[in-house]
Structures are given as structure tokens and as C-alpha cells.
Amino acid sequence: MIIIRGGRPLSGRVEISGAKNAALPAIVASLLIPEPLVLKRVPRLLDVETQLALVEALGKQVERWGDVITIRGEAKIATAPREIVSRMRASFLCLGPLLARLGEAHVPLPGGCVIGARPVDLHLSGLERLGAKIQVDEGVVHARGKLHGGEVWLRYPSVGATEQLLLAGATIPTRVEIVNPAREPEVMDLGRLLASMGAEVEVLEDRIVIRGGGLHGTEHEVIPDRIEAGTYLLAGAITGGEVELMDVCPEHLTALIAELEGCGVAVRCGENAISVLARENWLGAEVETAPYPGFPTDLQPQLTAFLTLARGRSIIWERVFESRFGHVGELLRMGARITLQGQAIIVEGVEELRGTEVVATDIRAGAALVLAGLAARGETRVKGLEHLLRGYENVEEKLVGLGANAWLEETSAT
Numbered sequence: 001m002i003i004i005r006g007g008r009p010l011s012g013r014v015e016i017s018g019a020k021n022a023a024l025p026a027i028v029a030s031l032l033i034p035e036p037l038v039l040k041r042v043p044r045l046l047d048v049e050t051q052l053a054l055v056e057a058l059g060k061q062v063e064r065w066g067d068v069i070t071i072r073g074e075a076k077i078a079t080a081p082r083e084i085v086s087r088m089r090a091s092f093l094c095l096g097p098l099l100a101r102l103g104e105a106h107v108p109l110p111g112g113c114v115i116g117a118r119p120v121d122l123h124l125s126g127l128e129r130l131g132a133k134i135q136v137d138e139g140v141v142h143a144r145g146k147l148h149g150g151e152v153w154l155r156y157p158s159v160g161a162t163e164q165l166l167l168a169g170a171t172i173p174t175r176v177e178i179v180n181p182a183r184e185p186e187v188m189d190l191g192r193l194l195a196s197m198g199a200e201v202e203v204l205e206d207r208i209v210i211r212g213g214g215l216h217g218t219e220h221e222v223i224p225d226r227i228e229a230g231t232y233l234l235a236g237a238i239t240g241g242e243v244e245l246m247d248v249c250p251e252h253l254t255a256l257i258a259e260l261e262g263c264g265v266a267v268r269c270g271e272n273a274i275s276v277l278a279r280e281n282w283l284g285a286e287v288e289t290a291p292y293p294g295f296p297t298d299l300q301p302q303l304t305a306f307l308t309l310a311r312g313r314s315i316i317w318e319r320v321f322e323s324r325f326g327h328v329g330e331l332l333r334m335g336a337r338i339t340l341q342g343q344a345i346i347v348e349g350v351e352e353l354r355g356t357e358v359v360a361t362d363i364r365a366g367a368a369l370v371l372a373g374l375a376a377r378g379e380t381r382v383k384g385l386e387h388l389l390r391g392y393e394n395v396e397e398k399l400v401g402l403g404a405n406a407w408l409e410e411t412s413a414t
């Protein structure tokens with residue numbers, strides 16, 4: 001559980017960690033080569049530990065030295081452990097690499113989660129286009145065959161499916177063209193990593209083209225975590241404080257910065273820093289989540305929390321996941337005024353939120369409740385700490401460093 005005594009404006013500087021959603025596919029890329037892959041700026045997060053446990057279970061050796069990870073050795077096992085894949089969906093990305101390296105792969109289907117069903121049909125149909133023979137039996141995907149080049153059109157620019165196809169394409173000596181790909185910075189970071197491992201990667205207007213073969217070891221620094229960055233920007237804004245983020249890529253946060261400025265919050269961008277100078281009150285907004293460079297769904301819960309204290313009405317359309325509303329009920333319990341109409345979250349701003357005990361249901365819902373607690377009167381106790389720790393490195397230290405009155409309390413129900 002994280003306990004917060006709210007009402008204090010945050011101020012100061014916070015160091016942003018490497019991106020969880022760039023580190024997770026990068027770790028899976030190690031399956032493509034026996035030589036050492038050195039990854040820098042890897043955040044210490046539960047999800048990262050899970051992904052490292054996965055590649056170890058598949059035959060790799062992992063060494064960690066601070067935020068530098070070295071992964072070496074031959075992937076020898078074609079079956080991914082069920083308890084790992086069911087715990088963390090991004091482990092499903094090992095399907096393509098294992099098939100490419102071993103000629104077969106057996107990976108359990110990742111379950112859905114509270115934010116949606118999260119099917120992987122685009123991963124499977126994409127690999128089939130490239131020659132994979134796929135059968136699903138009792139919740140396990142069995143893939144066999146030799147992969148070849150080709151053109152894959154994605155009906156939706158899925159981040160995971162694009163990463164799955166890039167990882168597979170990096171092993172195929174003929175061109176793989178992914179049409180209508182995801183363009184999230186984390187996907188681009190994977191493309192840069194695969195290129196530094198020897199693949200040829202081209203990002204074109206409507207597609208990403210990759211040609212593989214002859215892969216080798218490399219060193220790669222993971223990009224900053226734009227979702228962690230956006231969360232701390234909103235923490236500064238919702239508390240009416242002044243927060244500066246260090247070591248970030250402002251260009252990855254254009255959509256959030258535009259929305260904050262639209263609400264009347266001053267945001268200043270430097271070379272690799274962003275600071276927010278919030279005001280006592282801010283205006284509502286109308287926002288729609290979308291694939292990058294649209295407004296990121298991973299900041300929707302945090303923005304919703306911020307808008308509960310805006311002057312006037314806001315509408316936030318969640319267009320990426322069908323049920324990313326777990327934070328709404330808990331915000332209502334803190335005194336927010338929100339109604340749901342289909343995919344629309346309709347928020348009427350209130351004067352203040354009141355601290356109480358709330359439960360996080362996923363990583364970003366947890367972040368939203370922390371933000372609400374920072375602004376609320378009284379004490380907020382956010383249960384479901386395990387969700388928060390999946391996506392936010394040193395969260396207590398970083399919040400306290402910004403002047404928050406917050407601390408972690410390990411309880412049975414965390």
C-alpha cells in the first residue's frame with residue numbers, strides 16, 4: 001500500500017527512468033543472438049524482472065550491474081513457462097524469436113486483463129503471413145515452420161504485433177514489410193536496437209521494412225519512459241506545483257503538453273527536460289486516446305484524475321482499450337464527479353477531493369489514484385501496490401524527493 005497525505009504542491013527535479021515498454025521487447029531481442037546483448041538504463045521493475053526470468057528459463061544467462069543488463073547464451077528451450085506468460089503479457093513477444101531460432105515455439109496465450117480482452121490475433125495472423133504454421137490448443141500457441149519475407153497489413157497499429165513482427169523479421173534475410181505499423185517511441189527504439197544488431201530497418205510513410213540475417217551482439221541504451229514522465233508532469237500540475245523532469249525526450253510527450261497548455265498550465269521544454277508550472281486552477285479538456293502520436297492511453301487514467309479538479313466539464317474518450325475505467329469508481333469515492341457513457345468519461349470539475357482508502361486495479365489506474373491522493377485533503381491509502389511497482393521505479397523516493405508526504409507500507413493486502 002502507498003499512503004499519501006495530500007494537499008502539498010510538489011516542487012523540484014525528478015530523474016526519469018528508462019522506458020519499461022522499451023526494455024521489455026529489448027530483453028526478448030536477446031533471444032535472437034547467442035552473443036552478449038548489453039542493455040543500459042533498464043529500470044528496476046517487477047515486469048523487467050519477470051521478462052529476465054523468461055529469457056533465463058529459455059536458456060539465456062543474465063547479469064545485472066546497476067541499470068546495465070548483459071544477456072548472453074543460446075536460447076535452447078522452445079516452451080515458455082505458463083506462470084510467466086500469464087503474469088506479464090509482454091512475454092508473448094518471445095513467440096516469433098523462438099520460432100525463428102528453433103523452428104518451433106510453444107507459448108501460452110496471455111490472458112486478458114482489467115483494461116480489456118487484449119487478443120493477440122494480429123501477432124498470430126502476421127506470423128502466419130510469414131510462413132508460420134500455428135495451432136492453438138488448450139490455451140497454448142504451437143508454432144512451427146520456416147519464416148520467409150512478405151508484406152503484413154495490420155488492421156490496427158498494434159504495438160505488440162508490430163514488435164512481434166520486427167523481432168521475427170530481424171531473422172529473415174528477405175524483406176518483411178509491416179503496413180500500418182505502430183509508431184510508438186518504444187517500437188522505434190526496438191527498430192534501432194535490431195538495426196544495431198545487424199538488421200536493415202527502414203521507417204516509411206505507411207510501413208516499416210525490415211531485412212534480417214547476420215545478427216550480432218550490441219550495446220543499447222533504452223529511451224526514457226514517456227509514461228512515467230507524463231505521470232510526474234501531471235503530479236506537478238494536479239498539486240499546483242513546479243516539477244522539472246530530467247533526462248526525458250520532450251518530443252515524446254507532445255500530446256500531453258498540448259493538453260496541459262490547453263488547460264492553462266504553463267509547460268517549458270528544454271533539450272531533454274520538461275517543467276510544469278501549474279496554477280491554482282485549470283480548465284477542463286476534451287481528449288481522445290489514440291495510437292502515437294495521439295494522446296497515449298497509458299496516460300488517460302492520470303489525465304482523468306487531473307481533470308477531476310478542473311474548472312468546468314471534461315470529456316475523455318478511451319478509444320484504444322474497451323474497459324480502461326478501473327480508476328473511475330475509486331476517484332468517485334474520493335469525491336470526484338464522473339459519469340461513463342460508452343467509451344466516454346465525462347468529468348465535472350469539483351473544488352476538492354477527499355482522501356480515503358482506494359484500490360488500484362492496474363499500473364496506470366494506480367498512478368491515477370496516487371495523483372488524486374497527492375491533491376486530496378487528508379490521507380489516501382492506495383492498495384494494489386504490486387500494480388504500481390510494475391511500472392514505476394523508486395516511486396516512493398521520487399515522490400518524497402518532490403516534497404510529497406508519502407510512504408510505502410507493506411501490508412498483507414499490499
Ligand code: EPZ
Pocket residue numbers: 021024090116117118119120121122123124156157158159160161182184186297298320321322363364391
Ligand atoms: C502496449 O500493449 C503497452 N504494453 C501498453 O502499456 C499500452 O497501453 C499499449 O501498447 C497501447 O499503447 C507494452 O508495451 C508492454 P496493442 P499492447 O497491441 O502491445 C488490440 C502499460 O500500462 N489488439 O497496441 O498489448 C488490443 O485489444 C501497458 O504499460 C488486437 O485486437 O497494445 C487493444 O484494443 C498497458 N489484436 C489495441 O489493439 C492484437 O493482436 C491496442 O493494443 C493486438 C492488439
